[in-house]
Amino acid sequence: MAESKSNSGAPVHSAAGLGLQLAVGMAVFTGLGYWLDQKRGDGVLLTLCGAGLGFIYILYELWKVARSTNAKGGPTHRPPSNEHARRE
Numbered sequence: 001m002a003e004s005k006s007n008s009g010a011p012v013h014s015a016a017g018l019g020l021q022l023a024v025g026m027a028v029f030t031g032l033g034y035w036l037d038q039k040r041g042d043g044v045l046l047t048l049c050g051a052g053l054g055f056i057y058i059l060y061e062l063w064k065v066a067r068s069t070n071a072k073g074g075p076t077h078r079p080p081s082n083e084h085a086r087r088e
Contacts, residue, residue: 018061018065021061022057022058022062025057026051026054026055026057026058027054028054029050029051029053029057030047030050030051030054031050032050033046033047033048033049033050033053034046034047036050
């Protein structure tokens with residue numbers, strides 16, 4: 001079988017990679033907070049701080065994706081054309 005050289009799977013791989021990156025980032029920050037809580041013998045304050053930092057990390061990564069998509073001339077909103085009115 002000949003392999004297709006189309007790039008149709010690229011968006012799926014890109015989205016899966018981003019999802020994995022976000023999940024790992026959240027897990028690392030939350031895990032670090034949990035580990036620090038265990039070392040200090042405290043409650044869950046540092047775990048919650050780690051989760052908050054993980055959430056901020058996720059927002060930052062999504063902002064970078066949105067910014068790069070806009071810079072590449074990504075999907076734009078165009079109003080529907082009014083061709084039927086022009087034919088009269």
